[in-house]
Amino acid sequence: MNPKTEAEIAIETDSTELAAALAELAGSGNTLITKRDGLDGATLTTVLLTITPLVVGQIFRLIRAEIESKKHVRLIYNGVTIQGVSEATLLKIIEQSRGD
Incomplete structure (x- = not known):
């Protein structure tokens, strides 16, 4: 070559x-x-x-x-696994769970 x-x-x-x-x-x-x-x-x-x-x-x-x-994260919280979502989406999920 x-x-x-x-x-x-x-x-x-x-x-x-x-x-x-x-x-x-x-x-x-x-x-x-x-x-x-x-x-x-x-x-x-x-x-x-x-x-x-x-x-x-x-x-x-x-x-x-x-x-x-690398733009997607995996989180295990209270026995529940959340994976394959962006950091922004994960933060929204966490905020919503705090309100419950």
């Missing part, structure tokens, strides 16, 4: 699912994966991979999906 159509990128994440998806997307090519403990105790994974025009869109879709998934 023409060197001008390739670039190396490092993506750091605390999501093991995103790191695994990126590694799978890159295949057995030039991929380096390292892990370290962050200051808050979370394990951070850095994926260093070569991107090409064929995979750049797929990488952005994976990252966008990861960002979107």
